[in-house]
Amino acid sequence: MEVNIPPTHPRYQSLLIREKLIKGFEEGYVAKAGLIAHGRGECFDYLIGETTIEPALKAIEAAVAALLLSNNPVISVNGNVAALVPEEVVKLAELVNAKIEVNLFYRSEERVMKIAEVLRACGAREVLGVSDATAEIPELMSERRRVSPRGILIADTVLVPLEDGDRTEALRRLGKTVIAIDLNPLSRTARAASITIVDNVVRAMPKMIEYAQKLSNASREELSSILREYDNNAILSEVLKHIRNRLEELSKSNLLIQC
Ligand code: ATP
Numbered sequence: 001m002e003v004n005i006p007p008t009h010p011r012y013q014s015l016l017i018r019e020k021l022i023k024g025f026e027e028g029y030v031a032k033a034g035l036i037a038h039g040r041g042e043c044f045d046y047l048i049g050e051t052t053i054e055p056a057l058k059a060i061e062a063a064v065a066a067l068l069l070s071n072n073p074v075i076s077v078n079g080n081v082a083a084l085v086p087e088e089v090v091k092l093a094e095l096v097n098a099k100i101e102v103n104l105f106y107r108s109e110e111r112v113m114k115i116a117e118v119l120r121a122c123g124a125r126e127v128l129g130v131s132d133a134t135a136e137i138p139e140l141m142s143e144r145r146r147v148s149p150r151g152i153l154i155a156d157t158v159l160v161p162l163e164d165g166d167r168t169e170a171l172r173r174l175g176k177t178v179i180a181i182d183l184n185p186l187s188r189t190a191r192a193a194s195i196t197i198v199d200n201v202v203r204a205m206p207k208m209i210e211y212a213q214k215l216s217n218a219s220r221e222e223l224s225s226i227l228r229e230y231d232n233n234a235i236l237s238e239v240l241k242h243i244r245n246r247l248e249e250l251s252k253s254n255l256l257i258q259c
């Protein structure tokens with residue numbers, strides 16, 4: 001179903017994003033639960049102010065440094081990610097030399113194949129996790145345990161935009177560096193990841209591309225020093241303080257109508 005949203009609508013961008021997810025759902029690769037997850041994300045985006053905040057930028061820089069330093073980085077893709085940022089996934093993977101792997105909570109071969117098609121249409125040369133999801137991540141009960149032996153199984157760093165807490169914890173237990181993009185700073189994913197980018201995936205991915213270009217000539221020593229100085233707990237606490245301060249400011253009389 002095509003919906004014409006007037007560009008003058010005050011929530012134009014946000015409505016466009018919703019339409020992309022609905023289209024992905026109608027085309028059979030976004031899960032019902034993915035639509036609900038998006039609603040949770042939007043709620044936190046309101047609280048953050050629908051902008052990339054300073055602690056997210058620091059996390060993005062560290063995340064890109066980690067990806068560039070890795071031997072086997074992988075970008076894990078689910079239905080929402082394929083609907084919202086497929087081109088950015090392909091571009092970032094190229095820049096940091098990462099593999100792309102489809103990994104779904106509600107796995108069906110049809111959904112996996114459709115997501116791979118979306119990524120290939122955006123220029124992905126290889127998409128793992130389609131017919132080669134033959135290995136298993138231990139202790140994980142959902143279909144997400146099925147991974148590619150050439151991808152997530154052997155990855156040292158996994159970028160998991162919009163991830164589930166269980167899987168983030170399982171990947172961490174395997175000793176992997178897990179980078180999450182999650183608007184909810186309180187989710188188990190956000191708290192279990194090694195690097196948590198609290199931002200909308202539609203803003204975070206283009207910024208990651210920008211940083212990957214910027215850091216492409218940085219030495220390993222420079223990249224390592226960015227990582228050494230990074231403290232995920234401090235970042236999460238800065239995010240919570242940002243939300244608290246913002247709400248405090250907004251709650252002061254007439255500022256509310258401007259938000
Ligand atoms: P937990 O990590 O505790 O399992 P959850 O069950 O809410 O949390 P999932 O449903 O598995 O997590 O994953 C969805 C997560 O993605 C939510 O935390 C939601 O806030 C976040 N999210 C949804 N849409 C976006 C988006 N566009 N950008 C960034 N994060 C998003």
Ligand code: MG
Pocket residue numbers: 164165166
């Ligand atoms: Mg969950």
